[in-house]
Amino acid sequence: GEEASSQQADTGSAFEGLPKIGGLDYSVEGKVFKMTLNRPKKFNALTLEMYKGIQASLKFAQNNDKITIAALTGTGNYYCSGNDLSNFAAAATKGPAEVKVMAEEAKNIMKEYVQGYIDFDKPLVALINGPAIGISVTVLGLFDAVYASNKATFQTPFAQVGQSPEGVSAYTFPLLMGPLKAAEVLLFGRKLTATEAKECGLVNEVFNEADFVQQTTDLLAKYSLLPPQSMRESKRLLRKIHKDSLYKVNEVSLEYRFA
Amino acid sequence: GEEASSQQADTGSAFEGLPKIGGLDYSVEGKVFKMTLNRPKKFNALTLEMYKGIQASLKFAQNNDKITIAALTGTGNYYCSGNDLSNFAAAATKGPAEVKVMAEEAKNIMKEYVQGYIDFDKPLVALINGPAIGISVTVLGLFDAVYASNKATFQTPFAQVGQSPEGVSAYTFPLLMGPLKAAEVLLFGRKLTATEAKECGLVNEVFNEADFVQQTTDLLAKYSLLPPQSMRESKRLLRKIHKDSLYKVNEVSLEYRFA
């Protein structure tokens, strides 16, 4: 198959040091490191383990000289349905003190998850194969390119569930799409089609579903052969300008979220 | 009629504490507070009283727990033709000392007017029913959504009248539409159609004139039922990132304007 060295096929060498996480697959194709969310029955919702797994994967990709570019995609019809609600379900049976500890832990995991994207200094591409919801959308401003299938949609229904935006979207979305579109999306939870997301800067290119995997695989392969040190320096320079603000907004967003 | 509790119909309860201002009507529909510029013969130009009235209205909406969202629109063919030139006409018959006092007063009213938008922390929507000019355009970057009729146009002819941009547009327009489009609009006074304004991020959605009122009324009603505290927290988070800069640019812009 195309995934010549998937996690299942090769656990000894290519992925040494990477944890085995339920719902998260790894593959290396040439110099491209690809993470695939693989919980299709749960629409690829993110468990606390998966947050930590993706963060560890980014560190792995950063420190592995054979990898020049990383990508994140989903299995099945969804890209990612966001935070797995069962992450907090256990809290329902606990006392207030335990709930507070659990909330603090969730907050820290989310903070470090987003920080992982801020700190990652190799090119990072999102391949949005289907609907993307919540935190899987809000972190997209920290990627270097977002390619979407025409089946993709984007929604951040924070207001609908009584929350405030995370993933430093409060910072990146006004830069991506301007303050007015950002407010409509983040305050009112307006859902965007792939084409609308492209029009407002959240998506670089939309591909037909039938061509999506092949076209994006070709693009990643092409990019992966560019001089890695040059891509890295360019990304560091672009990130440097916003890095302190991103750290700060990440902290503040989570204070609002877990207030 | 639709305006079940317009200023005229109900002055005792729903609008308690709100001043009666010529050219500015209020209505409450459900949880939506709507301000309507009503000087059609003057193309809804803003008098000094109207600036103060809108500012007071925003405070009213902010402090009224039954209101979850606010909107501003215009009566007749125009949305708003900008600053009423008669605001400064009286100065023609005065001596230099009196003119200086009048200019200082106008500057303060404009400063507090813009600050009112910066400080307003509930969602605020502009419903642009027709041509919008000058300060009615420049403050739009402080709204959370701008919906326009296809009859709307947008113009900031500062250069043409020997002025510099106010309404913190020097800050918000480069974020909304990028520095190049912002310079073309603010330096050269280029007029935008509703569609062009949408393409460059100044408008979220364009509706046909015939459907405009109904469609936007429906949207506002829908948004007004979202959890108010969540929308407010989200807006505070988005605004917090830019608030100090907005205050500062508001001051600096008026120094340039009244130099």
Added chain:
Amino acid sequence: GEEASSQQADTGSAFEGLPKIGGLDYSVEGKVFKMTLNRPKKFNALTLEMYKGIQASLKFAQNNDKITIAALTGTGNYYCSGNDLSNFAAAATKGPAEVKVMAEEAKNIMKEYVQGYIDFDKPLVALINGPAIGISVTVLGLFDAVYASNKATFQTPFAQVGQSPEGVSAYTFPLLMGPLKAAEVLLFGRKLTATEAKECGLVNEVFNEADFVQQTTDLLAKYSLLPPQSMRESKRLLRKIHKDSLYKVNEVSLEYRFA
């Protein structure tokens, strides 16, 4: 001809104080000062002399009260192919100490070149007649309008040649086109057509090749008659907000570039 007072025709008065530079022509049409890159055999690549010449031209335009607006365009099929590679060819025959001195000199010339754009406070328009590459693209975020022929393309192939972005594009491109499109363009060197460049805010308007010169000449003539002091104040206000950051990013970018 249209260039009523080209460099060749009138060296005594209109262009007093301007150096004669190979590959760079000047003209004044009404109140419009136009610089034309004129090395069509080299695709208008920029020599070190041309960098200094453009910088001197901007100072000339800034200090000449008869000029209200400036423009930059190219002769022939290309707008500009970027930095002339022969600028560094001489280094191939030198020892390490001399190479270091030459690199330092090139770095300073480039730094002051970009600073010249940051400091220029009259309106500046780019007329992109054909392909634009490298530093001729990265500085465009410092112009006030960019008009392109449908034959224009835009490319910043830094990764391809092992470099990092200059011209403060690391700062201006995320503002112009959002962080995702900016990363795709600056990290992966993605080439944009004129229409794509318009869609992402790098170009204000695309004209058919046949109409390009006439239409842009008419626009510049129209803009040049606006009150010059008002345009200048507006530009100063817009630039003031970003000026310190632009200076800093210019320095940092060149440290990355010449590391």
